[in-house]
Amino acid sequence: MKKIKTYNIGFACFLHEAHSFSNIPTTLDRFREHHFALGAGEMRKTAGTSTEMAGVWDIAPRLGLQLHPIFHAFPVPGAPLTAKTFNFFCDKLVKGLRAAAPLDGILLNLHGAMIAENALDAEGEFLRIARKIVGPKIPIVATLDCHANVSELMVDMADALIPYDTNPHVDCYARGVQAARLLRAILDGKAKPCMVLAKPPLIPVPQKQNTGQSPMKDVHALAFKLEKLPGVINVGVALGYAYSDVPEAGMSIIAITQNDPKLARTIAEKVARKAWTVRRGFIPDFPKPAEAVAMAIRESKGPVILVETGDNVGAGSAADATALLAELLRQKARDAVVMMRDVEAVNACFKAGIGATVRTTVGGKTDAFHGKPVKVTGRVRLLSDGRYVNRGPMHCMEEGVEWQMGRCAVLECGGVTIPLTEFRVYPRNVMQLKSLGIQPEYCKIIVIKAAHSFRPSYEPIAAKIIEVDTPGLTPTDLSSLPFRNIKRRLFPLHPDATLKSMIISERSGGCD
Ligand SMILES: [Zn+2]
Numbered sequence: 001m002k003k004i005k006t007y008n009i010g011f012a013c014f015l016h017e018a019h020s021f022s023n024i025p026t027t028l029d030r031f032r033e034h035h036f037a038l039g040a041g042e043m044r045k046t047a048g049t050s051t052e053m054a055g056v057w058d059i060a061p062r063l064g065l066q067l068h069p070i071f072h073a074f075p076v077p078g079a080p081l082t083a084k085t086f087n088f089f090c091d092k093l094v095k096g097l098r099a100a101a102p103l104d105g106i107l108l109n110l111h112g113a114m115i116a117e118n119a120l121d122a123e124g125e126f127l128r129i130a131r132k133i134v135g136p137k138i139p140i141v142a143t144l145d146c147h148a149n150v151s152e153l154m155v156d157m158a159d160a161l162i163p164y165d166t167n168p169h170v171d172c173y174a175r176g177v178q179a180a181r182l183l184r185a186i187l188d189g190k191a192k193p194c195m196v197l198a199k200p201p202l203i204p205v206p207q208k209q210n211t212g213q214s215p216m217k218d219v220h221a222l223a224f225k226l227e228k229l230p231g232v233i234n235v236g237v238a239l240g241y242a243y244s245d246v247p248e249a250g251m252s253i254i255a256i257t258q259n260d261p262k263l264a265r266t267i268a269e270k271v272a273r274k275a276w277t278v279r280r281g282f283i284p285d286f287p288k289p290a291e292a293v294a295m296a297i298r299e300s301k302g303p304v305i306l307v308e309t310g311d312n313v314g315a316g317s318a319a320d321a322t323a324l325l326a327e328l329l330r331q332k333a334r335d336a337v338v339m340m341r342d343v344e345a346v347n348a349c350f351k352a353g354i355g356a357t358v359r360t361t362v363g364g365k366t367d368a369f370h371g372k373p374v375k376v377t378g379r380v381r382l383l384s385d386g387r388y389v390n391r392g393p394m395h396c397m398e399e400g401v402e403w404q405m406g407r408c409a410v411l412e413c414g415g416v417t418i419p420l421t422e423f424r425v426y427p428r429n430v431m432q433l434k435s436l437g438i439q440p441e442y443c444k445i446i447v448i449k450a451a452h453s454f455r456p457s458y459e460p461i462a463a464k465i466i467e468v469d470t471p472g473l474t475p476t477d478l479s480s481l482p483f484r485n486i487k488r489r490l491f492p493l494h495p496d497a498t499l500k501s502m503i504i505s506e507r508s509g510g511c512d
Pocket residue numbers: 145146147169
């Protein structure tokens with residue numbers, strides 16, 4: 001059998017979605033609480049999951065890509081990385097790439113909405129560092145979360161950027177495989193990617209970014225159609241992350257063709273114009289808590305999912321908003337569940353012990369955005385170490401991955417059960433509640449602090465899903481946040497935005 005030619009590839013995974021107005025600093029500890037690993041042994045633990053890293057791990061040997069793994073790191077989204085934390089990872093990248101030299105290529109799994117105290121465009125800077133080490137001729141291919149705020153620097157420093165095609169993200173593994181295949185094709189001289197970035201003046205909020213629903217579904221439909229044209233390598237639509245206060249904030253189209261700048265430009269512009277034409281669909285119109293809770297109580301069947309959109313933990317908020325909890329208690333809901341981060345309340349429950357009655361306050365303790373603490377009296381039903389393994393066809397990094405919620409306590413307060421967690425938890429997998437002795441399919445009402453990431457896990461059991469306009473750090477009305485770095489007029493933040501402020505930028509092949 002013919003022996004496949006092998007290539008040496010530097011490999012790192014660095015993901016963070018930065019909320020500019022969060023007061024939860026992103027330090028190395030935040031990474032350690034979730035996912036942080038150095039070197040092949042630990043990093044390989046993501047193999048067998050549905051992540052983009054797993055896609056790379058699985059396909060690399062078959063493609064003859066000899067991986068030199070440097071680190072993988074991803075915390076729960078929060079504030080920008082501290083300068084010390086960002087420098088730590090940049091230093092690891094530099095040392096890792098130098099140790100693996102000579103390299104034939106670099107494969108990175110990035111997010112695209114990372115900010116550091118010392119780098120507003122953290123991925124741009126990270127890619128610039130990688131490029132500086134290997135020089136202009138070594139190909140760099142990176143996957144992105146489709147919440148990326150793509151910058152011109154990122155496009156200049158990489159040969160190809162491949163964002164997820166789905167939100168909720170269920171194609172991460174496939175994008176990891178795709179990026180590895182493309183890198184191999186470049187190394188073989190079969191692919192010569194030409195990348196063009198188009199940034200329509202749009203900044204949709206996460207609540208309106210479901211790729212399975214209009215308007216995003218319509219934008220992606222066009223992107224997928226154009227992707228089938230001869231000479232097209234990939235058409236990626238990055239939805240943008242609206243809570244990053246950076247000049248690059250907003251939607252981005254990344255068209256990659258086989259060495260054809262004109263075609264890439266035409267495609268990127270076409271998809272960007274399509275997104276602009278459907279822009280009114282990006283304005284949310286959700287009921288307020290009192291109305292939404294009344295609707296949920298009236299429903300004959302459960303579970304009714306109340307989506308607390310103002311406290312979207314996966315977008316960096318506090319996980320302790322109290323608007324829906326207070327309303328459920330006020331309207332005396334039955335069989336309702338509200339998961340909440342509250343270290344003090346967890347401590348009180350652990351101190352009291354199982355079966356004890358605890359009088360305490362829960363939620364509203366992280367900042368001034370998420371409502372006031374709510375007084376509750378409840379019975380401690382269960383105490384846990386908070387470890388669970390995600391199951392099912394879920395959001396990236398999920399299937400088979402062990403997560404930790406920190407110490408947890410389940411407090412029963414009449415008809416409302418409050419699973420209390422020590423860490424901020426993405427509420428996006430039914431296994432979280434199941435691991436705490438709660439059967440979500442038999443609940444009447446479940447409050448989910450998210451936008452869309454819960455859907456793959458919860459939609460199969462939900463009788464109804466009601467998105468609710470609630471206060472918090474992830475509001476549906478962006479004008480309530482004090483943006484300073486967004487210079488362009490972006491719809492719907494600026495209702496007077498026009499298509500004139502669209503950016504179209506071709507990769508300069510830049511390298512310093
Ligand atoms: Zn995302």
